Amino acid sequence: MNRRNPVIRMSLACFCLLILANPHAHLGVKAVAPLQPDSVTTAFGQLGDSNVELISHLGGMSQAIFAQGNNVFVGFGPELAILDISDPSHPARVSSTLFADTVFDIFVLGDYAYIANASQGLYIFDVSNPTIPIEVGRYSPQGMICTVWVVGDVAYVGFEGSYIWKLIVLNVSDPSSPLPISFVEAPDSFGRITCIVVDENSAYVYHSDGEFFIIDISTIIPTIIRSKWATIGSHGFVISGDYAFFDDYFGLCYLEISDPGYYGNGCMDIAPLQSVAITDHYVYGVGEGGLYIVDIMDLASPTLLSRQDIGNYPASIVVSGDSAFVGGVGSLSVLNIITPTNPTEIGFYGLSRSFSGGIAVTNEHLYLTSDKGLLVLDTTDLSKPVEVGFLEMVNPGNDLAVAGNFAYVTSSDGFHTIDISDPSTPFEIGYVNSGAGYKVRIGESHAYIVQESGMQIIDISNPASPLVMGFYSVSIMRDLALKEPYAFVTNFDPASMDLEVIDVSDPMNPNRVGICCSPNIFVHVAVAGEYAYVTGTMNQMGGLKVLDISNPFLPFEMGAYFISPDTYPGEVAASGSNVYFLDTWWNKFSKQLRVLDVSDPSNPIETGFYNLQQPTHIEVSGRYIYIVTGDSNLYILRYTGLSIFGKVTQTNGSGYSDVTFNSLAGVTFPSDESGTYSISELPPGTYTITPTLPGYTFWPISRTVTLPPNANNQNFTILPLPVSTVISPAITTTLGYTDTQGLPTSLVFPPSAVTQTIMMTLTPIIASSGSGYHFTGHAFELAASSFPSLTFTAPVTITIHYSDTDVHVVSDESHLTLWWWDGSGWADAESTCAQPLAYSRDTDNNVLTVSICQTGRYALYGPTYQLFVPIVWHN
Numbered sequence: 001m002n003r004r005n006p007v008i009r010m011s012l013a014c015f016c017l018l019i020l021a022n023p024h025a026h027l028g029v030k031a032v033a034p035l036q037p038d039s040v041t042t043a044f045g046q047l048g049d050s051n052v053e054l055i056s057h058l059g060g061m062s063q064a065i066f067a068q069g070n071n072v073f074v075g076f077g078p079e080l081a082i083l084d085i086s087d088p089s090h091p092a093r094v095s096s097t098l099f100a101d102t103v104f105d106i107f108v109l110g111d112y113a114y115i116a117n118a119s120q121g122l123y124i125f126d127v128s129n130p131t132i133p134i135e136v137g138r139y140s141p142q143g144m145i146c147t148v149w150v151v152g153d154v155a156y157v158g159f160e161g162s163y164i165w166k167l168i169v170l171n172v173s174d175p176s177s178p179l180p181i182s183f184v185e186a187p188d189s190f191g192r193i194t195c196i197v198v199d200e201n202s203a204y205v206y207h208s209d210g211e212f213f214i215i216d217i218s219t220i221i222p223t224i225i226r227s228k229w230a231t232i233g234s235h236g237f238v239i240s241g242d243y244a245f246f247d248d249y250f251g252l253c254y255l256e257i258s259d260p261g262y263y264g265n266g267c268m269d270i271a272p273l274q275s276v277a278i279t280d281h282y283v284y285g286v287g288e289g290g291l292y293i294v295d296i297m298d299l300a301s302p303t304l305l306s307r308q309d310i311g312n313y314p315a316s317i318v319v320s321g322d323s324a325f326v327g328g329v330g331s332l333s334v335l336n337i338i339t340p341t342n343p344t345e346i347g348f349y350g351l352s353r354s355f356s357g358g359i360a361v362t363n364e365h366l367y368l369t370s371d372k373g374l375l376v377l378d379t380t381d382l383s384k385p386v387e388v389g390f391l392e393m394v395n396p397g398n399d400l401a402v403a404g405n406f407a408y409v410t411s412s413d414g415f416h417t418i419d420i421s422d423p424s425t426p427f428e429i430g431y432v433n434s435g436a437g438y439k440v441r442i443g444e445s446h447a448y449i450v451q452e453s454g455m456q457i458i459d460i461s462n463p464a465s466p467l468v469m470g471f472y473s474v475s476i477m478r479d480l481a482l483k484e485p486y487a488f489v490t491n492f493d494p495a496s497m498d499l500e501v502i503d504v505s506d507p508m509n510p511n512r513v514g515i516c517c518s519p520n521i522f523v524h525v526a527v528a529g530e531y532a533y534v535t536g537t538m539n540q541m542g543g544l545k546v547l548d549i550s551n552p553f554l555p556f557e558m559g560a561y562f563i564s565p566d567t568y569p570g571e572v573a574a575s576g577s578n579v580y581f582l583d584t585w586w587n588k589f590s591k592q593l594r595v596l597d598v599s600d601p602s603n604p605i606e607t608g609f610y611n612l613q614q615p616t617h618i619e620v621s622g623r624y625i626y627i628v629t630g631d632s633n634l635y636i637l638r639y640t641g642l643s644i645f646g647k648v649t650q651t652n653g654s655g656y657s658d659v660t661f662n663s664l665a666g667v668t669f670p671s672d673e674s675g676t677y678s679i680s681e682l683p684p685g686t687y688t689i690t691p692t693l694p695g696y697t698f699w700p701i702s703r704t705v706t707l708p709p710n711a712n713n714q715n716f717t718i719l720p721l722p723v724s725t726v727i728s729p730a731i732t733t734t735l736g737y738t739d740t741q742g743l744p745t746s747l748v749f750p751p752s753a754v755t756q757t758i759m760m761t762l763t764p765i766i767a768s769s770g771s772g773y774h775f776t777g778h779a780f781e782l783a784a785s786s787f788p789s790l791t792f793t794a795p796v797t798i799t800i801h802y803s804d805t806d807v808h809v810v811s812d813e814s815h816l817t818l819w820w821w822d823g824s825g826w827a828d829a830e831s832t833c834a835q836p837l838a839y840s841r842d843t844d845n846n847v848l849t850v851s852i853c854q855t856g857r858y859a860l861y862g863p864t865y866q867l868f869v870p871i872v873w874h875n
Contacts, residue, residue, distance in 0.1 A: 376423045
C-alpha cells in the first residue's frame with residue numbers, strides 16, 4: 001500500500017503501449033530461491049502450437065517493468081522475464097514465461113504478479129517462487145487490457161472495447177477467480193487507457209487521445225470527477241504532490257491535478273521520452289537519448305541534472321533504492337543513481353543490440369543483422385543463446401548469408417564481406433558500393449542480391465575485393481532462391497506477378513529462360529531439390545504453391561496449399577520433406593508459422609504450426625527454426641514432427657513404465673514412470689503401434705492410426721500372459737498368475753472337481769467400472785479345452801490378493817464381490833455353486849477368497865454407494 005510523504009505525496013509510475021514503469025521499493029524485500037537454470041514456459045492455453053516447440057526466446061521491446069525486493073519483472077515483447085537483482089551488477093534471469101500477446105503492464109503485490117496481456121486479458125501468476133511462476137487465474141473480456149494497478153484485494157484494469165474504454169474494477173481476493181465488481185466508461189472516446197495510478201480514494205487515468213481523468217473510487221460505482229487535456233504522445237505518467245509528470249515526444253511535461261478549475265501545464269523540452277519514474281524530487285526519464293534526471297524541486301524552473309547514454313532503445317524504467325533499472329530491446333541496464341548528477345551503469349542483462357533483419361545459421365553460431373551492425377550468438381546450447389561477438393557498421397544490415405569463414409551483408413549503402421573465422425571478433429574485409437540490397441543468396445563464387453528493381457550479381461571469389469558483375473531487371477523484385485546455374489526470382493509487379501527462372505551461368509549477362517504460373521502474386525520463394533516453393537496470393541487466397549523445376553525452361557505447378565483471403569504469406573524455407581512459411585498478416589489468432597509436409601509434392605499437408613506476432617524473417621537448419629519478428633523478437637523453435645501419444649496402464653488404471661514402442665527408424669520409445677509414451681518426428685502416413693514387454697501381453701494388442709492429425713490417447717493396458725495346466729481327477733491342482741503389481745491370484749481345484757482330464761486356461765482380462773461399482777483391476781477368464789462351458793463337480797477355491805490402490809474408491813471394502821457373467825446377466829460368483837460357500841474377506845491383509853463351480857468370466861468389484869453394476873468387458 002502506498003504511504004504519504006510530507007514532501008512528496010505519491011511516488012508512483014506506470015506506462016503501457018510503448019512504456020510502463022512501477023517503482024515499488026516500499027513493498028519490502030522478499031527472499032529469492034536459489035538460482036536455477038533458465039527455462040522458458042508458456043502461459044496456459046495460450047500459444048496453441050502443434051508439433052512445434054519453443055526452445056528459447058530473446059529480444060522484444062521492454063514495455064513493462066516492475067521491481068519488488070530482489071527481483072525485477074520485465075516484459076520483453078510477449079515474454080515475462082523475472083530477473084534476480086540481489087547483485088545489481090550481475091542481474092540474472094531466473095525464469096521466463098511466454099504469452100500469446102505483448103506484455104503491456106506488470107504489477108506485483110505480495111506473492112502475485114498481474115500481467116496485462118492486451119488481447120489475451122489479465123493473467124495472475126503466483127511468483128512466491130520466482131524460478132517457477134505458476135498461473136493461477138485469468139480475466140479475459142472481449143477486448144484489450146493494457147494496464148493494471150492493484151490495491152489490496154482490488155485490481156483496476158484499463159479496458160478497450162469496440163469504440164469505448166472502461167476502467168474495470170476486479171475483486172482479486174481469490175486470485176484463481178477474478179470477478180468484476182464495477183466499471184466506469186468514457187463514451188465517445190476512441191483509443192485506450194495507457195496508464196493507471198491509484199491513490200487512496202482516487203484513480204488517475206491517462207487516455208491515449210491525450211485526456212487525463214480523475215476518477216472517484218471511494219464508492220462501489222466509480223465516477224469521473226473531472227478530466228483535463230494532458231499531452232498527446234505520452235505513454236504514461238507519475239504523480240508527485242499536486243502534479244502529474246508525463247513522458248512526451250518533446251520531453252518532460254507536467255500537469256497540475258489538485259485544482260479542479262486549473263488546466264495549466266508545462267513542458268521541459270529535453271528530448272523525446274518513452275517512460276518516466278520518480279523518487280523524492282527527481283524525475284527519471286528514458287528515451288532514445290538515454291537516461292535523463294530532472295530536479296523538480298522548483299517547478300517554475302525544473303533543472304536537467306544529467307544525461308547518461310544507454311543503448312538498445314531504452315523504453316521503460318523503474319527506480320528502486322539507489323538503482324534505476326532501464327529496459328531496452330531484450331536487455332536491462334542497471335544504473336547507480338545515488339549521485340543524480342553522475343549516474344553510472346553498473347550492470348547489464350541481455351543483448352547489446354536489437355535486431356530486425358536477416359538470419360544465418362551455422363553449426364554453433366547464429367548471425368543476425370542488427371540496428372548497428374552484425375551480431376553473433378553462440379548457440380552451442382540452443383536453450384541459452386549467448387552473445388559472443390559484434391561488428392559495428394555505419395548502416396544497419398538488411399540481410400546476410402554465411403559461407404565458410406565469411407558473412408555477406410547487404411545494407412542501404414552496399415555490400416559488405418566480413419571475416420568470421422573468429423566469431424568473437426568479426427571484422428570487415430571487403431566492400432562494394434552496389435546500392436541498397438535487401439536479400440542476399442550465396443553461390444559457389446557469386447552473391448546474388450535482391451534490389452528494388454532487380455537482381456544484382458557480385459563476384460566474391462576474392463572476398464576482400466567483391467566486384468559487381470551483372471544485373472537482371474525485374475519490375476518489382478521481392479525475393480530470390482538459388483540453384484546454380486539458375487536463380488528463381490519473384491516479380492511483384494501487378495502486370496507480371498510471376499516466378500522467373502534466370503540463367504546466371506554468365507554472371508555478366510543473366511538471361512530469363514523460364515516463367516511460371518501467372519496470374520498470381522508471388523512474394524517469397526525457396527528451392528530444395530527439384531522443387532520451388534512459392535508463397536503469395538493465388539486467386540485471392542493466400543498460400544503456397546509447389547513448382548516442379550526439374551526442367552528450368554518449363555517449370556509447372558505440382559500442388560498448392562491455400563489458407564484464406566486474410567493471409568499475407570511471408571518468407572518461406574525448405575528442409576528435407578518439410579516447408580516452413582510465415583504468415584505476416586497482423587492477426588493474433590492465426591498461425592503465423594506453418595509447417596507443411598511436401599513428401600507428396602502434389603498434396604502438401606499441414607503438419608505443424610506456431611502462433612507468434614509479426615514474423616519477418618525465417619531460417620531453418622534441420623528441424624530447428626529461427627524466426628525474427630518485426631518488434632525485435634528472436635524465437636528458436638523445433639519442429640517435432642507428427643506425434644503419437646498414449647499411456648500404458650495396469651488394470652487398476654495406474655501407469656506402467658518401461659514398455660517399449662518402436663518407431664519407423666527402429667528407435668525405441670519407453671513409457672515413463674506415469675506410463676506415458678510419445679513417438680515424435682513422424683511423417684504423414686499410417687502406423688501400427690505395438691507395445692512390447694517380455695512376459696506380458698496388452699489390450700489391445702496393437703492400434704493403427706493415420707497421421708495427420710496427431711494421434712492422441714492411443715492407450716494400452718498391460719496384462720500378465722495366460723497360464724494353463726492339466727487338471728485330472730483325484731489330483732489337487734493349483735492354477736494361478738501374478739499381476740503387474742506382483743500380487744497373486746490362485747485357483748485350487750480339489751481332486752473331485754472334474755471327472756476327466758482337462759486342459760484349463762486362465763487368461764487375465766480387464767473390465768470397466770459401472771455406475772455404483774468400481775472395477776478393482778482383477779479379472780480373468782477361465783476356460784476348459786473342448787468345453788464351451790464347464791460345471792465343476794466340486795467347488796474351486798479362488799484367492800485374490802489386491803492392493804490399497806485397487807480399492808481406493810471403494811466405499812466399503814467388506815462388500816467386495818466377485819461377479820460372474822452367465823451369458824445374459826450378472827450373478828454373484830458364489831451363486832455358481834448349488835451349495836455356495838461363504839466369502840472370506842481379510843480386509844487387513846487385502847485378501848479375498850470365494851468358491852466357484854463354473855468356467856467363464858469373473859471380475860472383482862466394490863461398491864461406491866450407487867446402484868448399478870458394470871456391463872462392459874474387454875478381452
